[in-house]
Every structure is written in C-alpha cells, then in structure tokens.
Amino acid sequence: xxxxxxxxxxxVTETGTPVTxxxxxxxxxxxxxxxxxxPGHGLRLIHYSYGVKDTDKGEVSDGYSxxxxxxxxxxxTLESATSSQTSVxxxxxxxxxxxxxxxxxxxxxxx
Amino acid sequence: xxxxxxxxxxxxxxxxxxxxxxxxYDTSDPSYGLFWYxxxxxxxxxxxxxxxxxxxxxxxxxxxxxxxxxxRKSANLVxxxxxxxxxxxxxxxxxxxxxxxxxxxxxxxxxLQVQP
Numbered sequence: 375x376x377x378x379x380x381x382x383x384x385x386v387t388e389t390g391t392p393v394t395x396x397x398x399x400x401x402x403x404x405x406x407x408x409x410x411x412x413p414g415h416g417l418r419l420i421h422y423s424y425g426v427k428d429t430d431k432g433e434v435s436d437g438y439s440x441x442x443x444x445x446x447x448x449x450x451t452l453e454s455a456t457s458s459q460t461s462v463x464x465x466x467x468x469x470x471x472x473x474x475x476x477x478x479x480x481x482x483x484x485x
Numbered sequence: 486x487x488x489x490x491x492x493x494x495x496x497x498x499x500x501x502x503x504x505x506x507x508x509x510y511d512t513s514d515p516s517y518g519l520f521w522y523x524x525x526x527x528x529x530x531x532x533x534x535x536x537x538x539x540x541x542x543x544x545x546x547x548x549x550x551x552x553x554x555x556x557r558k559s560a561n562l563v564x565x566x567x568x569x570x571x572x573x574x575x576x577x578x579x580x581x582x583x584x585x586x587x588x589x590x591x592x593x594x595x596x597l598q599v600q601p
Contacts, residue, residue: 407588416576416591424587431550432588466532466589472518472580474589476530478597 380477397465405468491592508577516582
C-alpha cells in the first residue's frame with residue numbers, strides 16, 4: 375500500500391466548468407502520474423511529475439493542467455470540462471521496483 | 486515509441502484450470518520492465534508481477550508467472566489453478582528504463598471470467 379488517496383472519488387460537473395482532482399501520497403515518492411481510463415484504451419498518461427514544481431505532458435494532455443507545490447500532493451485540473459473528459463482518473467506513484475502504485479480512482483462525469 | 490498489445494478482449498476459464506493472457510510489446514530500448522496489473526470490478530489497480538528485460542529467469546509470484554520470450558517480444562501472464570476471485574480485467578504494461586520516460590504504457594486489457 376503506497377498510501378495514495380484521491381479526492382473526490384466521484385464527481386458530476388457541467389460542461390465548461392473547471393474541475394480539480396487531488397492526489398495525496400504519504401510515501402515521499404518523487405514521481406507521480408495522472409492517467410485516465412476509458413473502455414478499449416487501457417490507461418493513458420495525462421501528465422506526470424518528477425519533483426516539486428517539475429511536471430511534463432503525457433500522451434493525452436490537451437485540456438488538462440497539473441501542479442505540484444508539495445511532494446505529497448499532485449493536482450489535476452480540467453480547465454473547462456467537456457463531455458470527452460468523462461472518464462475514470464487514476465493517480466499513481468512509483469514503488470521501489472519501479473512498479474506503479476495506484477490510487478482508488480476518481481469517476482468524473484461531465485454533463 | 487513503445488507499444489503494448491493485448492489481443493484478447495475477453496477470456497473464459499474453468500475454475501482450477503490454468504489460463505494464459507497474451508501480451509506483446511514493442512520498444513527500441515534494450516532496458517525495460519514489464520508489468521501485469523489486475524483490476525477487479527471494484528476498480529482498483531493491483532500490481533501482480535514484474536519482469537526486467539535482463540532478468541534471466543521468468544518471474545513468478547504465487548499462482549502468477551510471466552512467460553517472457555524476449556526474441557518474440559512477448560510477456561504472457563499465466564495464472565495457475567484459477568479461482569473465482571481471479572475474474573477481473575488484466576492489463577499488461579511496460580516502462581522503458583533508459584529513455585528517462587518513466588511512465589507506464591498500458592495495453593487495452595483482457596477481461597477474464599472464471600466459471601465454476
């Protein structure tokens with residue numbers, strides 16, 4: 375258990391509104407990741423962080439931004455939510471064997 | 486670019502039988518790691534097993550083993566003595582270890598259903 379907590383666990387929001395998802399870890403891991411999971415696509419990387427204030431884009435970063443002001447917190451913001459961003463979002467950190475440990479996921483619905 | 490392919494969208498297996506879930510990968514990095522994750526209906530991602538590209542032996546973890554064939558670029562997951570609790574989505578993933586891109590790349594997954 376890598377002590378990863380995602381909040382909220384479920385959210386329904388309206389198109390065009392900003393949304394922020396939070397990931398909190400207690401293991402002092404340097405690397406943190408945000409993925410989205412959609413049917414038929416597995417998990418796809420949105421953004422990742424390799425340290426405080428150090429972030430970079432993944433393969434599906436359009437419409438998303440991230441921030442990491444503290445080691446333990448990694449925030450994902452949907453600047454203006456669209457229906458195509460309805461998905462399950464997972465935060466992950468990196469373990470000792472380089473495996474990823476995941477949070478429990480956030481189910482986001484944009485209506 | 487790295488890529489993971491899982492060609493079996495769904496699989497059925499009888500309880501107590503063994504099952505193999507297929508995974509092929511593509512990478513130009515000679516140093517990489519291969520992972521399998523289980524996602525039950527409750528939604529959490531559970532790490533199962535890891536294989537490094539330079540590991541001489543196939544990885545095993547309890548009832549899970551990874552059939553690693555480097556020349557064929559395949560990393561199949563073998564579950565022995567299937568149990569009803571093994572019913573879940575299974576994802577194969579890879580990380581390239583020399584490129585600096587540490588994030589995992591996932592396949593599209595295989596849904597396994599274990600029948601009594």
